[in-house]
Amino acid sequence: MSHEREAPAPERDALELRADCGSCFGLCCVALPFAASADFAIGKEAGRPCPNLQADFRCGIHSHLRQKGFPGCTVFDCFGAGQKVSQLTFAGRDWRQDPHTARRMFEVFPVMRQLHELLWYLTEALTLPPARPIHGDLHRAREKTERLTRGSAQELAELDVAAHRAEVNALLLRTSELVRARIRGRGKNRRGADLIGADLKGADLRGANLRGAYLIAADLKKADLSSADLIGADLRDADLSGADLTGSIFLTQSQLNAAKGDAATRLPSTLARPAHW
Structure with a gap:
């Protein structure tokens, strides 16, 4: 039996919402478009791999992104959506070895990213003592969001993510009001x-x-x-x-x-x- 201390639930949840690039098929480097600008040295269309993406799905200039003119890449965060799509939604089948999955995988990734961002905010909200009066609603919203992330590729692609964001945002706004209400002369x-x-x-x-x-x-x-x-x-x-x-x-x-x-x-x-x- 292991005697290692298990991480508290909020910390464990937060870890699951951090990007694990080693378990992802370079989705942010392929699925998303970007335009040549101060943030990106070149432009590319959605669904086209960045020329810096290597065969092992790692970035060839990762340690020099800012110097090479790609500061926009250094500020992107998928909140763990990349590994969820790669390893759960598509069960480890990558878009290079299984090309017919590519279009749907690239379509699902931005949806999953939004859901994981909401999970990040909901997880934080549940750690805030002033928000205790609505912790029940926050728990239910988090459970629903997590359940949505485990849907099939088709279910994710058809999800009205804007409507779900609006529903969650109402709770996050209420959380904000409860936290900030404690500040005198806020x-x-x-x-x-x-x-x-x-x-x-x-x-x-x-x-x-x-x-x-x-x-x-x-x-x-x-x-x-x-x-x-x-x-x-x-x-x-x-x-x-x-x-x-x-x-x-x-x-x-x-x-x-x-x-x-x-x-x-x-x-x-x-x-x-x-x-x-």
Whole structure:
């Protein structure tokens, strides 16, 4: 009998929602399109393999993506959808050895990615004590979402994922309200606000609603973002040097990877400091 301590359920769930590229058939490098831009040195159509994808489904320039002009690849996160589609939905049959699966596999991957992103948010919501009054609803939403991820390729392709997102988002918004209600003098509602390049250095944004806000290249140095709702906020090139993000909710690793920061930036314990900071 093993005496190793099993990881607590929330941590175990979070691990399952992290990308395992070694168990994926390079789906993000094939299924998704991208245009030549500051984020990608070249453009490609959906369903066409990136020329940097190797025969073993690994990226040939993975350790030099930024230097080679592919910073967009470094901020993408499938939340574990790639391995789920590769190993569960298609039972380990890859699109090269079994070409007739390719079209449907590439069609299913973006759907699975959205479902796994919702699972990430729901898992986080269930760890937040202020959200206890709706934990039952959150559990049910998580169970339903997980059940959807285990559907057949056809069921996933036919899923009205937008409708399911809207259903889950109502719960996530309620979670946000419960968490932020504890903050005295909480920040203004800046949901979807255009804050591109804004000077927010040292700003008190505790408990602010920044859902979907455009914070591209914003100066957030030493800003207090504790308990702020950052779901869907665009943090590309935002300067988070010295900022306090502890307790912020629905922040993802990909958002951090797209931003700038330093050793003084305070982060939630579930996220890692990007290597390029």
